[in-house]
Amino acid sequence: MANEKILVVDDDTNICELLRLYLTKEGYQVTTANDGEEGLEKFNQLKPDMVLLDVMMPRMDGLEVCRRIRKLGNTPVMMLTAKGETFDKVLGLELGADDYMVKPFDTKEVVARIKAVLRRCTVTTSQTESSEGVIEFDNLRLDMNSYELRVKGKVVEAPPKELELLNCLASHPNRVYTRDQLLDEVWGFEYYGDSRTIDVHVKRLREKLAGASDKWELKTVWGVGYKFEVRQ
Incomplete structure (x- = not known):
């Protein structure tokens, strides 16, 4: 029980x-x-x-x-x-x-x-405890233990769901997620087809990550969804 x-x-x-x-x-x-x-x-x-x-x-x-x-x-x-x-x-x-x-x-x-x-x-x-919950790329550090995002070494304030969305995408570089998959992964329930919330969160994340690096990008895959693209 x-x-x-x-x-x-x-x-x-x-x-x-x-x-x-x-x-x-x-x-x-x-x-x-x-x-x-x-x-x-x-x-x-x-x-x-x-x-x-x-x-x-x-x-x-x-x-x-x-x-x-x-x-x-x-x-x-x-x-x-x-x-x-x-x-x-x-x-x-x-x-x-x-x-x-x-x-x-x-x-x-x-x-x-x-x-x-x-x-x-x-x-x-x-999962956070076992993997230490830290993701690092060029000029980006996301610590899901403390829900702290650092861009170019500076702490950037962001609500929990934005950080969880970024964590989902950045944990699997170059993997494409549909909006429905992201809703299910981050919110844990089906949002009955209304995916505007993903677009809003991605837009706000992009504003906070703008100009951080040319080695990675929060990218739109037209007609499908989004991915955290890492360039070689």
Whole structure:
């Protein structure tokens, strides 16, 4: 049975209770909060293994809570949004969310996605520990243990998902990835065909890596996807 700690933050007490019951039955330790500020307070107190986070809430919305959680570390976050609400999926993922669900949702699917995200994070951690998690090319150093990117020796600030995307590509030089493959590798779930988030992340990475070296390049393979091209 699972024993991870999950924090559910939603102003709908019925949803909180429903998720608490289902997740407790699966063996998770569940804590709930009913607004953004309370959620952030409990996050700091409990240090949960994963957060389920409603988007529209009083006192502080879920996007702001997600932004603040990301400043504190890489705890997995699943965004919850009501059908018909204005929610930019790309924005949520750019802020560092690992997944999202639209209400009304099937509780079994929520449980399945939680398991998938936690499993992916566990695998990523074990791989990082065994391989030391450091990638180096000319004027580029990416350390996934500390989530630190250095370009020409200087630290470059980048959100976790940008670093994970770069790590995925640079770990396999010259291999071409489709957008769907990158979504699956980095976010750990299928994004239902909307691949704009990959293009946005690549664009921002290119801006940060611009002019670093002529020996490698984050390259578009037209009609297919992207690759980290290393030249001889």
